[in-house]
Amino acid sequence: MSSPVPRNKVAQWIEYRLPVFSWVSHNLTDFPEPKNLNYWWNFGSLAGIMLVWQIVTGIVLAMHYTPHVDMAFNSVERIMRDVEWGWLIRYSHMNGASMFFAVVYIHIFRGLYYGSYKSPREILWWLGIVLLLLIMGAAFTGYVLPWGQMSFWAATVITNLFSAVPWIGGGVVEWLWGGFGVDNPLLNRFYALHYLLPFVIVGVVVLHIWALHHRRSNNPLGIDIKSEKDTIPFHPYYTVRDMFGMGAMLFVLFIFIFFIPNMLGETINYVPANPMQTPSHIVPEWYFLPYYAILRAIPDKLGGVIAMLVSILVLFILPWLDTSKVRSARFRPIYKQLFWVFLADCIVLGWVGAQPAEGVNIVISRICTAYYFAHFLIIMPILGKLERPRPLPESIHEAVLKKRGPAQAAAAMEKH
Amino acid sequence: MRRLIAAASAALVLGLTGLSPAALAATEGAALPHTDFPHVGVFGKYDKPALKRGLQVYREVCSACHGLKHIAFRNLTALGLSDDEIKAIAETYQIQDGPNDEGEMFERAGRPSDYFPNPFANEKAARASNNGAYPPDLSLITKGRDGHEGYVYAILTGYEEPPADFALGEGMNYNKYFPGHQIAMAPPLNDGQVTYEDGTEAKVATMAHDVVTFLAWAAEPELEERKAVGLKVLIFIGLLTAVLYAINVRIWSRVT
Secondary structure, three states: OOOOOOOHHHOOOOHHOHHHHHHHHHHHHHOEEEOOOOHHHHHHHHHHHHHHHHHHHHHHHOOOOOOOHHHHHHHHHHHHHOOHHHHHHHHHHHHHHHHHHHHHHHHHHHHHHHHHOOOHHHHHHHHHHHHHHHHHHHHHHHOOOOOOOHHHHHHHHHHHHHHHOOOOOHHHHHHHHHOOOHHHHHHHHHHHHHHHHHHHHHHHHHHHHHHHHOOOOOOOOOOOOOOHHHHHEEHHHHHHHHHHHHHHHHHHHHHHHHHHHOOOOOOHHOEHHHHHHHHOOOOHHHHHHHHHHHHOOOOOOOHHHHHHHHHHHHHHHHHHHOOOOOOOOOHHHHHHHHHHHHHHHHHHHHHHHHOOOHHHHHHHHHHHHHHHHHHHHHHHHHHHOOOOOOOOOOOHHHHHHHHHHHEEEEHHHHOO | OOHHHHHHHHHHHHHHHOHHHHHHHHHHOOOOOOOOOOOOOOOOOOHHHHHHHHHHHHHHHHOOOOOOOOOOOOHHHHOOHHHHHHHHHHHHHEEEEOOOOOOEEEEEEOOOEOOOOOOOOOOOHHHHHHOOOOOOOOOOOOOOOOHHHHHHHHHHOOEEOOOOOOOOOOOOOOOOOOOOEEEEOOOOOOOOOOOOOOOOOOOOHHHHHHHHHHHHHHHOOOOHHHHHHHHHHHHHHHHHHHHHHHHHHHOOOOOO
């Protein structure tokens, strides 16, 4: 690539004062990426796209929504019926939340499989966990806004969790509510927070990408970039791949938006909130179900809340719990198996979180919760010491050539 | 790539089958007798004659106790009614308006821009007239009940003599499909209850089917447009994605 700054006089005038052209070149077009990234590396950019998707649809919804207990539900119906393409905007936002979580979870499990959290990417990983927590906050406050039955009762159940805090719990809950029950003050502040959080998320995303660009992307081999031969410029290779990924994701998202828009939601949320009538079965959205299962698995209220929090906070110390020197599961024969066991454990937790907490379900949720924590606190530290990793390749470049087969490799060698 | 597609489709199937508690809850009671409505399904459209007949059933039967507050008379154009027909329907309702210049509320004939009026002034009045029960607004009834259209149809047709050992409360009715089987609503439909303008025989099953179709439209008036636009969008994004994949493969073939 030639000089990043165009010959154009205006461009040079701008570049001298604010170096946008060299910035774009350095961070985007010419940015060197490992040449062996697979499609699982698409999900970071997909999460970024979903963030923009949610902000754009959300701002339009905010123009038509009324955060008042007597009007919120009706204003949402008004959007669905009378606002031009309102149903499309709302269903896009509603199902967009699920899509956002789906790609974020895949992104996180990608990181777990390929050891992306290990040195020198611990802070990058921390920022990712902060993002997960912020996204959960945005999703929860947003779910309350339509003020349907499940909105109201989800807000009631979750805010009541704070009453488990010893001594000051009751006061904290009243402070959160802004009154003596879930009512208009809570709806107002949740609306304010729901509008605020996405922009906080944008800020942390900037830090996340900064950290990423400083220490560069991990890759499926989990070995460091050693020379320029191991890399290719971001553009056009990863721009085109990310655009293809976006198309594929939107295809799935549009199936939900246009044909099964309410499948992931709760039927009862189309009944206006009624503080006098508790639904027989209070369940969160699918993306919160594993945590909900952990919460309910512990027989003690405070213990359940702590376990639920720790289930995410434990990720912060994962870089030190995992004692293996090797990043990628490709070269860790036992971890490679246990990764899938852990994923299955999370899926079972999600399933049991949707079931009534009775009979065998309680036993299943307790076993899975125990395994969840054992995976991080027992298996990861011990496994790293015991496991004998397979030999790592010399470099990314060599591994890529080997994979291509000898004929192509020879041809490529000649070119160099 | 192939593995990725397999994983993605597995996740989708899991999502479709495993994680839908609403779908599970609907099957708790007896199996629903009739769920095969023509507007359900990927290319499904509302049955227009049934919509019009359903409007008649709502107006002549349900509206005695149930509101339809999210539907304005003007919305009925979607049923194929002309402006004059809509005006005529609106005028049959008395709408409270005001206050006028003397500060008094007054009643006037309905206009197309008005919404279907509630049969009761407030919830207390509704309960007082209905043995303590509150007849829910029907605008979102098919969307807001597990089992959806099939459940509403089942309730309308599910009245039976209670089993001998069943203790039925005073003024309550036995319904096979209602949770707990005790429902305050008396059987609303009887054969020949309405005289259909299009000459269709007004059996209970027909009236139930028609009014449920109408209520499904009231809950999701955008359904037909949504599916039609959705099909075009999917074709577009599918082609675009295929082209992007081809470009992707081509560009990556340069990498050595």
